[in-house]
Each structure stands twice: as structure tokens, then as C-alpha cells.
Amino acid sequence: MKKYISYALGAFGHDAFYNTLSIYFMMFVTSQLFTNAGDAKMVGFVTTLIVVIRVGEIAFDPIIGGVVDNTNTRWGKFKPWLIGGSCLAGIGLMLIFSDYFGLTTSNPMLYLVLFGITFLVLDGSYSFADISFWSMLPALSMKEDERTKFGTFARFGSTLGAQGVIIIITPAILLFSKLFGAKNGQQTQAGWLGYAIVVAVLCVGGAAITCMNTHEQQNKIRNNTKHTGVIEVFKVIARNDQLLWIALAYFLFAFSYVVNNSLLMYYFRYRLGNAGAYTWVGVITCILGVISVASFPKLEALIHRKAIFCGGIGVMLLGYILFLFAGTNLPMALVAIGLLFFPYPLIFLATLMAITDSVEYGQLKSGHRNESVTLSIRPLIDKLSGAISNGVVGIVAVAAGMTGNAKPSDISASGVMHFNTFMFYIPMVLLVISAILFFSKVKLSEEKHAKIVQQLETKLDANGDSEASTEVNTDTNAVPDRS
Missing domain, CATH: 1.20.1250.20 (MFS general substrate transporter like domains)
Known part of the structure; x- marks a missing residue:
């Protein structure tokens, strides 16, 4: 603990x-x-x-x-x-x-x-x-x-x-x-x-x-490493097909979420005309985030990651639909925000654990282990989706007339349509594609990962490396734990 x-x-x-x-x-x-x-x-x-x-x-x-x-x-x-x-x-x-x-x-x-x-x-x-x-x-x-x-x-x-x-x-x-x-x-x-x-x-x-x-x-599986050059770094990623499919599905999900989240403040100011109510977003997402994260271990044991990822996107789609009907209704909009945010930590964790397990998958395929190269993909995707969304948000704000001291009554029907297209319709399409990709292309389940670990242990034992598993402890006076 x-x-x-x-x-x-x-x-x-x-x-x-x-x-x-x-x-x-x-x-x-x-x-x-x-x-x-x-x-x-x-x-x-x-x-x-x-x-x-x-x-x-x-x-x-x-x-x-x-x-x-x-x-x-x-x-x-x-x-x-x-x-x-x-x-x-x-x-x-x-x-x-x-x-x-x-x-x-x-x-x-x-x-x-x-x-x-x-x-x-x-x-x-x-x-x-x-x-x-x-x-x-x-x-x-x-x-x-x-x-x-x-x-x-x-x-x-x-x-x-x-x-x-x-x-x-x-x-x-x-x-x-x-x-x-x-x-x-x-x-x-x-x-x-x-x-x-x-x-x-x-x-x-x-x-x-x-x-x-x-x-x-420190164990025989983690010791199966070699020095990775700059070119080899990108080869490691390219050879790991499961990592690439997970990354593509996650990028579509992350980009749609970040665009919607970035436009939320505009929604409160220029659609609802109540910028101060945006504080409630922090309160709601903080509470729901704690509940959502706490439920992940039991959900993973019960229905597994693929169902969490795809089911979570289904809940988010319901949130988008409710948002479209909310219009300028603040309570309905806050409920929609709750539906949109609650699955986000679950989908993030499902993706994180799948990327983590792809370390052993890539190790089995390539013959050596690359932990940080593999795990660097997730922050790379978050930064890329955030950078692209910054440009999208600027374009949307200008096209919808949501700049300066504009009031909700100043936003034309065309402006509302432009805004809804990027805040709701495009993210909904991207989420559907993301769920389809994760469901059909990601084969690295919890059960398959357990078998991969067994295969790695057998393979490395066959190569004569039977070193006992220990932990690297920064306290030089401590006795290492045995696993």
C-alpha cells in the first residue's frame, strides 16, 4: 500500500x-x-x-x-x-x-x-x-x-x-x-x-x-535488454503491431475528448452565457473521477479491458446526445458533462494497461525489452492531440463568432452549427471509429498477456538465464525482496 x-x-x-x-x-x-x-x-x-x-x-x-x-x-x-x-x-x-x-x-x-x-x-x-x-x-x-x-x-x-x-x-x-x-x-x-x-x-x-x-x-525478463540506438527506437515501435493499433484507437479517442473539453469554456460563456458556472465542471469531474478510477479494478476483473474501452465510449456517446438536446439548459448540460467524463479515466486506464502489456508482447516478437520506448507512445499521443486541438479550437472560435465580448445572442445559427460540428458531431464519429478499431484489432487481452509472460520465462530459461527475481532497492543496507 x-x-x-x-x-x-x-x-x-x-x-x-x-x-x-x-x-x-x-x-x-x-x-x-x-x-x-x-x-x-x-x-x-x-x-x-x-x-x-x-x-x-x-x-x-x-x-x-x-x-x-x-x-x-x-x-x-x-x-x-x-x-x-x-x-x-x-x-x-x-x-x-x-x-x-x-x-x-x-x-x-x-x-x-x-x-x-x-x-x-x-x-x-x-x-x-x-x-x-x-x-x-x-x-x-x-x-x-x-x-x-x-x-x-x-x-x-x-x-x-x-x-x-x-x-x-x-x-x-x-x-x-x-x-x-x-x-x-x-x-x-x-x-x-x-x-x-x-x-x-x-x-x-x-x-x-x-x-x-x-x-x-530485476528479473530474467527485465534483464533481456540491449542498447537501443535512435533508428532502432522507431523500429521497435513499428514492429509492435498491437502497440500501433492501441495507439491509433487511443489517438482518435484522446483527440475527440480534448477538442470537446477545450471548447467547454466557450460553451459556458457564449452558449449558456454563464462563465461562472464553469467551476462546477471541476467539482463534478473531480468527484466522478475518484469514483470512476476506484471502480476500474473490479470492472477489469469482471468484464475486461476491451469491454471497458468500448462500453465507456458508448456512455460518452449518450453524453454527446444529451448535450445536443441541452442547448442552453445548464442542469442538463452538467449531466451531459458527467456522462462524458465518467468513462474517461476508465478508458485511459484500459489503454494504459494495454500499452503496458505490449512491452512483453514486443519483447517476445523482437527478442529484447524496451519499456520506456513503448510507454512513451501514450504521452506522445496526448501531446499530439492537444497540439492539434489548440489549432482547431482557434479556428472554431473565429468561425462561430465566439470571440471578444460577444454575447450568446450574437451567435448566429450558422455559428452554432459550426460550433456543434466540432464540439459534438466530429468527436462522436471519431469515438465510434476508435471503438471499432480497439474491438477488432487489439488482440492483447489479459489472458494473452499472462501466456506471453509464461512463454518469455520458458524461452529465457531455455537460454540458460535462471537468475532469481529481485527488486532494485535504493537503500544499499536493505535486503532485496524475493519474488
């Missing part, structure tokens, strides 16, 4: 960091950093830098996975990158939530240069920590039930971290703003920086707890 909770705390800080960076940083830029009429160009420069860096970095995720896989230290191969990447990312987060000691006004070009360098280091460091954290999963246990518990606790922590910031961000900013001399109800740069420092501490602290209390196993 100590290991499960420690892994969950790492995920908590990890996703609190991610949501702060992905959702709220641009709000800080537009509401606090550049607020004058002539600052539009600076906002554009900052936005362009972020998009270019994040999209460019996506291509390097498999290579980062290869670097992690090739690491060999006394602390294992994941922990140095997890704690080091988290520390650098935390420092970077605090820097970008500042004005660099007044450079935004005294020397804007120098600010842009320093911001670009900081964000590049921040994004790269976070990717190392992200890939290291999630690729620890197949190294923590070979047993299906234990893997499920680690994955479930991690998703529990990440749900609380990601959805919790939606609830606490405004009170936290107001609190720190007041502590640094602002009037009641006034947000300041210092308030935002105080909030960013808290998130950075949570991220680094969670990573430290994970590193101290979780230990990767």
Missing part, C-alpha cells in the same frame, strides 16, 4: 503541473503579463514559441524513451530522470510565471529570448519526467493484478491533481495576491507566481516520494 500511495502522489503533482502549464499559463499571459492595448504582438510571439516548441518536441518523445531505456545506475533507470526532470521543470514553471524581473516592459526582446530558452528546457525536462514516471509501470511488477493496482492508484492521483487545480486555482491566486499586498478580490502577478511555486513544490515532492518508496523489479 505504501508503494501504491507513493506512486499516486507522484501522479498527483505530475498532473497538477501539466494542467497548470497547459490550461492556465496563457490565461496568466493575457490577464496579468501583457494587458496593454499594444501587447497583442507579444502575446502572439509567446503563443508561437509555445506551439513550435511543443509540437517540435513531440517527435523526440520516443528518443527520450530510448535514452531512459539505455540508462543504468545504482538507482535504476527511471528515478534519476524522474527527479531531475521534475526539479528542472519546477524551476522553469516558477520562471515563466514571472515577468523576469521586469523584462516584459524594460526589454521585451530579451524577455522573449529567455522565455524561449526556459520553456524549451522546461518542456524537455517535463517529458523526461513524464516518460520515466509512466514507463516505471511495467518495471514495478509482472503480475497483472499488481500492475492494475499501480495504474489505478496513479490515475486516482492524477485525477485529483488535474481536476483539483480547476477548483483551487482562483482561491489560491487571490490568497497569495492578498498576502503580497493586493486588495480583496484583486489578482496580481505575485499571486499567480505564488500559486506556481506551490504547484512546482507538489510536482517535485511527489516525484521524490515516488523515488523513495517504489522499486523496480
Whole structure:
């Protein structure tokens, strides 16, 4: 239990960091950093830098996975990158939530240069920590039930971290703003920086707890590795047909979900005319996320992953249909949001566990093991879907007339149709295709994975490697556990 909770705390800080960076940083830029009429160009420069860096970095995720896989230290191969990447990312987060000691006004070009360098280091460091954290999963246990518990606790922590910031961000900013001399109800740069420092501490602290209390196993299956070059990294992915089908199904699902989620704030502001009610989204998703994640182990034992994935998409489709009928009805819209979000953690976990099991599948096919390269696919897909959705959301907002101080009554019927097409109709089609692909092409079931592990053990025993399974413990005075 100590290991499960420690892994969950790492995920908590990890996703609190991610949501702060992905959702709220641009709000800080537009509401606090550049607020004058002539600052539009600076906002554009900052936005362009972020998009270019994040999209460019996506291509390097498999290579980062290869670097992690090739690491060999006394602390294992994941922990140095997890704690080091988290520390650098935390420092970077605090820097970008500042004005660099007044450079935004005294020397804007120098600010842009320093911001670009900081964000590049921040994004790269976070990717190392992200890939290291999630690729620890197949190294923590070979047993299906234990893997499920680690994955479930991690998703529990990440749900609380990601959805919790939606609830606490405004009170936290107001609190720190007041502590640094602002009037009641006034947000300041210092308030935002105080909030960013808290998130950075949570991220680094969670990573430290994970590193101290979780230990990767060392056994004959995990020892079946070799140094992976840059070209070989992409060959490993290309040869794993089950990983590719899982990835394609998950990409369609993730992209449809992110587009819908990104347009939710527009829905509340320009369709419902009640931007303040958006806070309820954080409350509802946080509560439902906890319930959803807690139900995953029993559901997996009862109906297995494929049914969870496809059944979850069925529930989401019901949510979309209800959303279409909701129109400007707030209670009905909130119920629809609940139906849309509740299956999301379940589908995420079903995908995560399937990708985790594809490590052994790929090992059986290729003859050697690549944990981080394989697990790098999931964060790569999340980043890719997020980057594409950013562009889609901008286009939709302009096409629908949902910009500036427009009111719900200003949105034309054509604008509503444009908005509904991207928020509802296209995501529904993508979800259906995703479910069909996962149902028909993903053959890596829990039972098949158990047989693959047995085949690997038999094969490696036949090769004369009968080393007993132990855990790599960072405490050199401790006696290793035997499995």
C-alpha cells in the first residue's frame, strides 16, 4: 500500500503541473503579463514559441524513451530522470510565471529570448519526467493484478491533481495576491507566481516520494535488454503491431475528448452565457473521477479491458446526445458533462494497461525489452492531440463568432452549427471509429498477456538465464525482496 500511495502522489503533482502549464499559463499571459492595448504582438510571439516548441518536441518523445531505456545506475533507470526532470521543470514553471524581473516592459526582446530558452528546457525536462514516471509501470511488477493496482492508484492521483487545480486555482491566486499586498478580490502577478511555486513544490515532492518508496523489479525478463540506438527506437515501435493499433484507437479517442473539453469554456460563456458556472465542471469531474478510477479494478476483473474501452465510449456517446438536446439548459448540460467524463479515466486506464502489456508482447516478437520506448507512445499521443486541438479550437472560435465580448445572442445559427460540428458531431464519429478499431484489432487481452509472460520465462530459461527475481532497492543496507 505504501508503494501504491507513493506512486499516486507522484501522479498527483505530475498532473497538477501539466494542467497548470497547459490550461492556465496563457490565461496568466493575457490577464496579468501583457494587458496593454499594444501587447497583442507579444502575446502572439509567446503563443508561437509555445506551439513550435511543443509540437517540435513531440517527435523526440520516443528518443527520450530510448535514452531512459539505455540508462543504468545504482538507482535504476527511471528515478534519476524522474527527479531531475521534475526539479528542472519546477524551476522553469516558477520562471515563466514571472515577468523576469521586469523584462516584459524594460526589454521585451530579451524577455522573449529567455522565455524561449526556459520553456524549451522546461518542456524537455517535463517529458523526461513524464516518460520515466509512466514507463516505471511495467518495471514495478509482472503480475497483472499488481500492475492494475499501480495504474489505478496513479490515475486516482492524477485525477485529483488535474481536476483539483480547476477548483483551487482562483482561491489560491487571490490568497497569495492578498498576502503580497493586493486588495480583496484583486489578482496580481505575485499571486499567480505564488500559486506556481506551490504547484512546482507538489510536482517535485511527489516525484521524490515516488523515488523513495517504489522499486523496480530485476528479473530474467527485465534483464533481456540491449542498447537501443535512435533508428532502432522507431523500429521497435513499428514492429509492435498491437502497440500501433492501441495507439491509433487511443489517438482518435484522446483527440475527440480534448477538442470537446477545450471548447467547454466557450460553451459556458457564449452558449449558456454563464462563465461562472464553469467551476462546477471541476467539482463534478473531480468527484466522478475518484469514483470512476476506484471502480476500474473490479470492472477489469469482471468484464475486461476491451469491454471497458468500448462500453465507456458508448456512455460518452449518450453524453454527446444529451448535450445536443441541452442547448442552453445548464442542469442538463452538467449531466451531459458527467456522462462524458465518467468513462474517461476508465478508458485511459484500459489503454494504459494495454500499452503496458505490449512491452512483453514486443519483447517476445523482437527478442529484447524496451519499456520506456513503448510507454512513451501514450504521452506522445496526448501531446499530439492537444497540439492539434489548440489549432482547431482557434479556428472554431473565429468561425462561430465566439470571440471578444460577444454575447450568446450574437451567435448566429450558422455559428452554432459550426460550433456543434466540432464540439459534438466530429468527436462522436471519431469515438465510434476508435471503438471499432480497439474491438477488432487489439488482440492483447489479459489472458494473452499472462501466456506471453509464461512463454518469455520458458524461452529465457531455455537460454540458460535462471537468475532469481529481485527488486532494485535504493537503500544499499536493505535486503532485496524475493519474488
